Amino acid sequence: DSGVTQTPKHLITATGQRVTLRCSPRSGDLSVYWYQQSLDQGLQFLIQYYNGEERAKGNILERFSAQQFPDLHSELNLSSLELGDSALYFCASSVRPSPDTQYFGPGTRLTVL
């Protein structure tokens, strides 16, 4: 157990819908990262927050957004969902911004029908 929690574990929804994925970092970690793992794209970095502020963006679509709250938990919002958004979404956390060891949560499996 890495200490990073993610909810829900599984999510099934329809195209065009909006969903929110939630992540709680390890105790003491200030930095949160979101990743997408799909069969065709592999593991891709989406976005990073550090102590409540957006720190870096990766390959995140404009339909996706995220935020980190004062208690340091983070939410990833995915809207206007398409079939291709079906993937495993991971949250990771670290004490410091990069470079630092990132510990991953168990992931949220999103299926868009």
Place this chain on the structure above:
Amino acid sequence: AQTVTQSQPEMSVQEAETVTLSCTYDTSESDYYLFWYKQPPSRQMILVIRQEAYKQQNATENRFSVNFQKAAKSFSLKISDSQLGDAAMYFCAHSTGGGADGLTFGKGTHLIIQP
């Protein structure tokens, strides 16, 4: 742009034997970390080992060790005394310093352990 290349899509090893997984990377940064993560069928991403680029000594964690060749930008993982529980996808990843971005992952190597 940073890239990470794992040239072995799949490797197979007999239980109790030693196997080496290859990884090369490309970066213009001088301060960075390298990682190997393991992803078993449960899909959890588990940290196996970490190497800081400024350290000359190769990292070791029990049966897992790395061969870090900074000039060659090579970072291989050696698993000794392979066990059935080592069967998984192994991902090499690179994290830069100075900036603030996420990990860049290779495509992974599927490790099969033959009993």
